[in-house]
Amino acid sequence: MKTTILSMAMMLIAVVAYAQDKNKKMTFDVNGKCAMCKERIEEAALNVKGVKYANWDIPTHQLAVIMDERKTDAMKIKTAIVNVGHDTKELKATDEAYNNVHPCCKYREDNSDDGNHHENK
Ligand SMILES: [Cu+2]
Numbered sequence: 264m265k266t267t268i269l270s271m272a273m274m275l276i277a278v279v280a281y282a283q284d285k286n287k288k289m290t291f292d293v294n295g296k297c298a299m300c301k302e303r304i305e306e307a308a309l310n311v312k313g314v315k316y317a318n319w320d321i322p323t324h325q326l327a328v329i330m331d332e333r334k335t336d337a338m339k340i341k342t343a344i345v346n347v348g349h350d351t352k353e354l355k356a357t358d359e360a361y362n363n364v365h366p367c368c369k370y371r372e373d374n375s376d377d378g379n380h381h382e383n384k
Pocket residue numbers: 295296297298299300301367368369
């Protein structure tokens with residue numbers, strides 16, 4: 264009986280360790296419109312410790328990341344992104360952060376982009 268509990272506990276630990284993926288892939292919506300936004304968004308994401316890869320797609324507004332879940336999580340990345348002025352679905356940039364983006368990047372006023380493939384909100 265004791266060994267059963269022990270082996271079950273071991274399995275549980277193994278499952279928890281497995282859930283902490285060190286190369287976790289994720290995509291989420293980040294608002295922006297041009298190549299400058301792309302650079303800013305990717306730089307902000309990559310500056311988060313544990314983020315290994317970041318690629319923001321201009322027409323779809325999707326940010327793809329690969330991160331080490333033991334070091335970071337989606338919320339931390341989103342926080343870094345809103346801090347440089349870009350809205351995500353869950354978190355919005357402060358007006359102060361938004362005002363710091365380049366005038367050509369004012370995606371809230373003019374949501375057109377280089378690709379013309381995304382829907383206007
Ligand atoms: Cu821009």
